[in-house]
Amino acid sequence: AQSxxxxxxxxxxxxxxxxxxxxxxxxxxxxxxxxxxxxxxQGLQLLLKYTTGATLVKGINGFxxxxxxxxxxxxxxxxxxHMSDAAEYFCAVSWIKDYKLSFGAGTTVTVRx
Amino acid sequence: GAVVSQxxxxxxxxxxxxxxxxxxxxxxQATTMFWYRxxxxxxxxxxxxxxxxxxxxxxxxxxxxxxxxxxxxLTLSTLTVTSAHPxxxxxxxxxxxxxxxxxxxxxxxxxxxxxxxxxx
Numbered sequence: 001a002q003s004x005x006x007x008x009x010x011x012x013x014x015x016x017x018x019x020x021x022x023x024x025x026x027x028x029x030x031x032x033x034x035x036x037x038x039x040x041x042q043g044l045q046l047l048l049k050y051t052t053g054a055t056l057v058k059g060i061n062g063f064x065x066x067x068x069x070x071x072x073x074x075x076x077x078x079x080x081x082h083m084s085d086a087a088e089y090f091c092a093v094s095w096i097k098d099y100k101l102s103f104g105a106g107t108t109v110t111v112r113x
Numbered sequence: 114g115a116v117v118s119q120x121x122x123x124x125x126x127x128x129x130x131x132x133x134x135x136x137x138x139x140x141x142q143a144t145t146m147f148w149y150r151x152x153x154x155x156x157x158x159x160x161x162x163x164x165x166x167x168x169x170x171x172x173x174x175x176x177x178x179x180x181x182x183x184x185x186x187l188t189l190s191t192l193t194v195t196s197a198h199p200x201x202x203x204x205x206x207x208x209x210x211x212x213x214x215x216x217x218x219x220x221x222x223x224x225x226x227x228x229x230x231x232x233x
Contacts (some may be wrong), residue, residue, distance in 0.1 A: 043117075099220055101159075
């Protein structure tokens with residue numbers, strides 16, 4: 001079965017440190033890939049997406065992600081964490097056969113001063 | 114652009130009553146809208162896919178008679194929780210696909226701010 005896995009349910013980083021959130025999918029067919037951020041009691045905001053073309057994708061708020069087909073991964077990074085990055089992050093995948101999104105379990109990011 | 118609103122943002126209702134939640138695409142036409150449910154500290158669970166002018170498609174395990182979905186226009190979908198019970202208390206989020214989307218953007222979903230339902 002196709003699935004999305006986010007490694008690490010909770011990531012704690014110091015302000016200014018690298019943020020790395022991992023996402024892997026299981027599929028032989030490359031999907032469309034998304035990262036969303038959710039602040040408490042709010043909906044989801046798109047950080048970035050990969051559909052076709054360049055595999056290194058830049059998004060909002062300084063985030064970027066790289067699609068690696070050989071590793072079936074789409075890890076999210078930000079070089080320098082800011083206090084405002086504290087939130088829940090979801091990796092999502094659409095497998096083309098329909099328009100549904102499958103979400104990973106989510107990763108909670110806390111930023112230490 | 115691509116703004117989705119939900120109303121109400123919070124609702125408290127008594128057990129046994131019905132509650133309607135609206136999802137609107139404000140600046141685009143949505144060929145498809147989705148309804149999700151999110152439990153505390155959990156991911157989003159897709160409940161149903163709503164297409165304008167046709168019946169909603171429910172995910173396995175979701176009671177269609179309990180969660181009534183109506184997609185009356187290209188900018189409005191409603192979710193009605195009928196005969197609500199405390200276990201229906203949750204955060205409900207809708208999303209929408211832009212009719213004008215091309216290529217990979219067809220698969221992007223724009224999310225509403227969510228509705229917190231509490232059933233007492």
